Amino acid sequence: MYNTNKVIIGIIVFIIFFAMPFWLNFGKVEALPKPELPKEEKKCIEDTDYMKAYHMKFLDEWRKTKVREGKVNYINNEGKIYKMSLQRTCMKCHDNKEKFCDRCHKNLVVQPDCWKCHLAPEEVKKWQ
Amino acid sequence: MNLIFSLIVLAILILIPLMGVGVLGLNSLFAIFIPYLAFAIFFFGLIYRIIGWARSPQPYKITTTCGQQKSLSWIKHSRLESPASSWEVYLRMFFEVFLFRSLFRNLRADFDGKRLIYGSAKWLWLGAILFHLSFLVIMIRHLRFFVNDIPSIVQKISAVDSFFQLGLPPIYITNLLILAGLGFLLLRRLVDAKVNYLSYASDYFPLLLIISIALTGILMRLYVKPDLYAIKQLTYGLATFNPALPKGNLSMLFYIHLFLVSSLAAYFPFSKLVHMVGVFFSPTRNMPNDNRMSRHINPWEYPVKYVTYAEWQEKFRDVMEEAGIPIDEEWANVAQK
Numbered sequence: 001m002y003n004t005n006k007v008i009i010g011i012i013v014f015i016i017f018f019a020m021p022f023w024l025n026f027g028k029v030e031a032l033p034k035p036e037l038p039k040e041e042k043k044c045i046e047d048t049d050y051m052k053a054y055h056m057k058f059l060d061e062w063r064k065t066k067v068r069e070g071k072v073n074y075i076n077n078e079g080k081i082y083k084m085s086l087q088r089t090c091m092k093c094h095d096n097k098e099k100f101c102d103r104c105h106k107n108l109v110v111q112p113d114c115w116k117c118h119l120a121p122e123e124v125k126k127w128q
Numbered sequence: 129m130n131l132i133f134s135l136i137v138l139a140i141l142i143l144i145p146l147m148g149v150g151v152l153g154l155n156s157l158f159a160i161f162i163p164y165l166a167f168a169i170f171f172f173g174l175i176y177r178i179i180g181w182a183r184s185p186q187p188y189k190i191t192t193t194c195g196q197q198k199s200l201s202w203i204k205h206s207r208l209e210s211p212a213s214s215w216e217v218y219l220r221m222f223f224e225v226f227l228f229r230s231l232f233r234n235l236r237a238d239f240d241g242k243r244l245i246y247g248s249a250k251w252l253w254l255g256a257i258l259f260h261l262s263f264l265v266i267m268i269r270h271l272r273f274f275v276n277d278i279p280s281i282v283q284k285i286s287a288v289d290s291f292f293q294l295g296l297p298p299i300y301i302t303n304l305l306i307l308a309g310l311g312f313l314l315l316r317r318l319v320d321a322k323v324n325y326l327s328y329a330s331d332y333f334p335l336l337l338i339i340s341i342a343l344t345g346i347l348m349r350l351y352v353k354p355d356l357y358a359i360k361q362l363t364y365g366l367a368t369f370n371p372a373l374p375k376g377n378l379s380m381l382f383y384i385h386l387f388l389v390s391s392l393a394a395y396f397p398f399s400k401l402v403h404m405v406g407v408f409f410s411p412t413r414n415m416p417n418d419n420r421m422s423r424h425i426n427p428w429e430y431p432v433k434y435v436t437y438a439e440w441q442e443k444f445r446d447v448m449e450e451a452g453i454p455i456d457e458e459w460a461n462v463a464q465k
């Protein structure tokens with residue numbers, strides 16, 4: 001092999017770069033944080049699988065229909081009526097943003113800016 | 129024809145997980161075994177290629193130069209275009225690898241009436257840099273699926289990248305840029321007759337493969353949402369060598385995405401895509417232009433058996449004297465020493 005030193009350094013750099021997913025976890029392996037589900041309620045507004053994947057589109061839909069079209073009520077597929085509101089509907093059941101929304105989001109680098117204007121239940125309590 | 133062949137191969141690659149997971153239900157094969165296998169092929173294949181190149185001798189100094197060589201002190205030396213020391217070579221290599229400097233010099237030949245003219249053509253450079261840098265950012269962003277305690281630099285990159293909130297989730301800028309870059313690189317091969325003539329299936333296939341990976345990813349980001357929390361459980365398990373199928377439903381689109389990525393990884397070391405490491409081994413780029421300062425020894429060189437004139441003269445002295453050919457005494461003295 002020619003230029004052995006340089007080639008070996010190159011191989012090491014290459015391994016370090018592409019093995020990043022492995023060594024970044026080194027010594028820090030632990031179970032992923034689980035979002036804490038509401039205890040009193042049994043069911044979310046829509047099907048759980050749907051909520052898990054699509055809740056952001058769902059919220060966007062709510063936002064648009066409420067703010068732009070002025071409609072207030074949302075009827076889910078079982079015919080139950082909900083007021084379309086992030087703070088007063090979602091966060092009434094999911095009353096701990098830190099332990100529910102954020103646990104999931106922090107883990108997946110989701111950085112919604114909603115809470116710059118909307119108030120999390122924890123914050124609301126402080127003001128009451 | 130080449131394009132059609134690549135499209136057929138791509139369709140087969142998409143059908144494999146569709147059948148394997150959708151019909152046969154081989155979930156852990158496609159979610160765990162194949163990704164590991166592909167990653168192993170990627171790693172060992174690339175190391176194999178690197179060592180293969182490192183063992184090839186470079187018989188001549190064939191560095192490309194586009195500037196003044198270092199010579200007399202009062203002649204201005206072009207450091208990047210004609211590097212003379214190894215650190216200048218490193219600098220040139222750096223610009224080559226990160227900014228595709230030599231592509232920036234790309235020219236286009238055309239006819240102006242009957243005259244052949246050359247003009248600067250930066251579009252190829254633009255398409256290539258858009259594609260490659262977006263790919264890099266996308267790869268860095270994907271660390272969010274593999275790491276629990278995500279480095280803040282990754283979070284910052286994601287935040288900047290998701291600046292445009294046209295609906296939720298926000299659109300990643302690099303997703304648009306990579307499609308623009310790839311779209312240009314593909315169109316160039318289809319539209320430009322000269323490039324089209326040079327394009328083989330091995331040129332179309334990687335492009336189409338990466339385009340489909342990008343499209344399935346964007347589709348999952350914006351429209352057909354999978355359960356990302358379940359996916360993270362899977363991918364985090366893979367990264368910590370603790371693989372397990374999560375309980376949630378990993379969507380079909382995710383399996384296709386994963387299988388295409390695995391195909392790309394396994395195909396990488398054995399295709400034109402290895403130019404990723406090949407660029408470091410191009411003698412035209414990685415050699416300093418110091419021909420006048422130090423002699424480049426051809427590694428093939430072996431001691432050649434030769435006969436000097438003096439030895440030859442000594443051998444045929446008698447015959448030469450007989451024939452009246454003058455003997456060079458000076459040489460003869462050398463031979464006797």
